Amino acid sequence: MLDSLDPLEELDRLEKRLAKYLPDAPTPSRSTDRARYRNDPVGYFRDVLRIEPWSRQRDLLTAVAQHPRNAVRSGHKVSKSNSCAGIAYWWADTRSRGGVVLTAPTGRQVEEILWREVRAMYARCPPDTFDAAPAKLPSTGLRFPDGRFIIGFATDEAERLQGFSGDELLFIVDEASGVDEAIFEAIEGNRAGGARVLLTGNPTQTSGTFFDAFGARAEFWNRVHISSEESPNVTGEASVPGLATAEWIAEKRAEWGEDSPLYQVRVRGNFPEQSENAIIGLGLVQAATARHATTPDEGPLSIGVDPARFGDDETGIAPVRGKRAHAIRTLRSMDTVDVAGQVLATCSELARDGETIRVQVDEIGIGAGVLDTLRRRDSVKLAKGGGTARLVAVGVNAAESAPTSDLYHRMRDQVWFATRDWLRDGGAIPDDGRLHGELVAPLYAFDTSGRYVVEPKAKTKARLGRSPDRADALGLAVFRAPVVTSGYRNRVIDDL
Secondary structure, eight states, X not given: OGGGSOHHHHHHHHHHHHHTTSOOOOOOOHHHHHGGGTTOHHHHHHHTSOOOOOHHHHHHHHHHHHOSEEEEEEOSSSSHHHHHHHHHHHHHHSSTTOEEEEEESSHHIIIIIIHHHHHHHHHHSOTTSOSSOOOSSTTTXXXXXXXXXXXXXXXXXXXXXXXXXXXXXXXXXXXXGGSOHHHHHHHHHHHTTTOEEEEEEOXXXXXXXXXXXXXXXXXXXXXXXXXXXXXXXXXXXXXXTTSOOHHHHHHHHHHHOTTSHHHHHHTTOOOOOOOTTBSSOHHHHHHHHHTGXXXXXXXXXXXXXEOOOSTTSOEEEEEEETTEEOXXXXXXXXXXXXXXXXXXXXXXXXXXXXXEEEEEEEOSTTHHHHHHHHHTOSEEEOSSSSOEEEEEEEEEOTTSBOSSTTTBSBHHHHHHHHXXXXXXXXXXXXXXXXXXXXXXXXXXXXXXTSOEEEOOHHHHHHHHSSOOHHHHHHHHHHOOOOOXXXXXXXXXXXXX
């Protein structure tokens, strides 16, 4: 009887009986197939999520692929939640150890906004798109068979972040203006292992990590700004249901006023003006940066020089032509002759034949030596095109009484407010994170005579973590100091 059984059939029967006692064989992860999208979130949105991102959304996706720390401030209804959910899928699905932590100030924001978008995005995809499905609760999350995950929870418990680590971890913090600083400290601790972070939000607060990402700490962040006025429904790029419309923007402009903080924050995605006693508001700096590319390089050339006094400080050389500031040049560990040489080289490169260059130097301390060296030169030869330009070096003593003594206490006070007025009058500055942070840092008060007094530089430096050398150099370039017509070489200047 046994001889009548086919050996292959008997083996197949035994394997079926044993199968229920053996673990399932591992199946290849889809992340292996999706790895080709590792640096292409735009392609992932199109091919996997079946979403065609609009232009500013593409800018955001590309930024996250290219930079480890991104901060995105925006107006309302610009695809922010949709972008966060899609980025979470892209990150976890294209990395073998991908993990994403979604968080926001409240549980409602996580569950009803971020996680709802995660679940809706899954539902819109074909059934076999992913190896796992998102649970109903963000705290349970979406967990792939091979350990990859997307999870969400509110930021009320910093200790919950301490269990996450790895070089393929991404933290997405929505409404980052309202997140407690302890959360950012915990995230930074996790970043030591290579984790990345994306901050998004409406810029409602003028303090904290999110604010500093666009101000005092801007140099450490890649920054993205998306206004509701750039919505594809407004520009005509496309028709995307749910995004800001021209009608809504017109309604808010009429309701709030274009210059109101509400309109600036909720529509344009600008931070509200900070402390009432800040000399230069962040909005002023942002506007000056935005118009830099279109501001003509016309008018007289002036150069401000703020020589460094200490080892950690920078010497700043700030060229300004008319209303347009050029990139500020910084130097370290150079003596007075070297600094003067760099100033002359800047003049030679940027001057035009026959013009007069005004170079204003902070003459306190080592600046006196720089000033004396420059005063020995009447002109400079141009590096391009031949010709010469006249050179006039002017000393500025920040500790002296202000020229307009009924309004300002010291020269330094008037220089800072002259910088503010120059920005208000259309001055344009390059996209320099360190300069931006320095411009918005100093505060002012009034003396007993009702004159403006800028806080001591030591206070600004303590709050900023460095000396505002670039901002000081810019101020020296745009301020018109009184020109002494007697004294050294008795130079008379009529055309300045």
